[in-house]
Every structure is written in structure tokens, then in C-alpha cells.
Amino acid sequence: MQFDRLLKYCPHCGSEKFVQNNEKSKKCDTCGFVFYMNASAAVAAFITDTNGRLLVCKRAKEPAKGTLDLPGGFVDGDETAEEAVVRELKEELDAETISVNYVFSLPNNYLYSGLTIPTLDLFFECKLQNYENIKAADDVAGFEYISIENLNPELFGLNSIKKAIDIYIRTKTQQHNA
Numbered sequence: 001m002q003f004d005r006l007l008k009y010c011p012h013c014g015s016e017k018f019v020q021n022n023e024k025s026k027k028c029d030t031c032g033f034v035f036y037m038n039a040s041a042a043v044a045a046f047i048t049d050t051n052g053r054l055l056v057c058k059r060a061k062e063p064a065k066g067t068l069d070l071p072g073g074f075v076d077g078d079e080t081a082e083e084a085v086v087r088e089l090k091e092e093l094d095a096e097t098i099s100v101n102y103v104f105s106l107p108n109n110y111l112y113s114g115l116t117i118p119t120l121d122l123f124f125e126c127k128l129q130n131y132e133n134i135k136a137a138d139d140v141a142g143f144e145y146i147s148i149e150n151l152n153p154e155l156f157g158l159n160s161i162k163k164a165i166d167i168y169i170r171t172k173t174q175q176h177n178a
Contacts, residue, residue, distance in 0.1 A: 064157025
């Protein structure tokens, strides 16, 4: 983790005696405050159109600007993961979500402002009220629908999304062949 180099002073008392406690925490030798760098929750959505193609977005911002992504983002402190994915789809695609179903989770490391943030990415299958009127907004530079046979995990910029796309391809291929 890089947070040990970025946090030099205790956020509670300001002491310089803010030292590494273990792999994911620092402790203040002056006041005893312990800061843990735990995983942040994030969400991503698998959305398919009536032809079974997956909606993929182009990232408008770093990290991995310009690469493919699934729509989603971080969970706010006052919401559930399901509420977060609905909010993110509204923010990023101006989409109204009518169903949200949890699929799986994957750990990730998300580089932001020089800090590697551990995340737990929660993946959902979502259905939209309308697929024709969505538009790219917020963190999305553009979007397209891609058929399963044309999906390439290596075109996705974030590691957890690459892994999720690989799982998605394998799962859908197995379901099709069953």
C-alpha cells in the first residue's frame, strides 16, 4: 500500500509519530489513534440489450482514461450497493433502472490521486426502463453495445473489470452451450 508514505501526520492529533502498525494500518505513538486502509465498496453493471449485447462504456477520466469499462462507481456512505448502482446508472447514462440483481464480487486496486485504494467491486445485472434514450455523461466519454463473441477483456482498463468480463464471457458461453 502507498498510504503509509502519504499520511505522515496523525489525523487525530497531528503528531509526527504516526507509524506503520501493520500492512493496512498506521498508529499514532502519541495518542494511540489507529487508521485502517480498508477496501472501499464500488459497483459495476452488466446491462444487455434485446439482442444480448453488453453495454460497455469508454472511460472519460483517469485512471485508465479512454479504455473500456462497465458503468458504475463508488458506493456513498449512506446508500446500499443496489442504490449505488441505480444512482451511478442515472449519473453516467441518464438511465432509469427497473431491476438490479447481484452477481459476484472481485477485489481491485484503484489508483487515484497517487494513492492505491483497495476496493471491493460488486457486480450486478441490471435492466433499464429504456435502452434507446441513454446518453453518456459524468465519467463516461461514450458507450456501445458489444456482442459476447466480440468482447475482449484486454480492452478494459481496470483489473477487476477485465476479470469480470472474462467471467461474464465464460458464464454466458456455458449457458449458451448448455
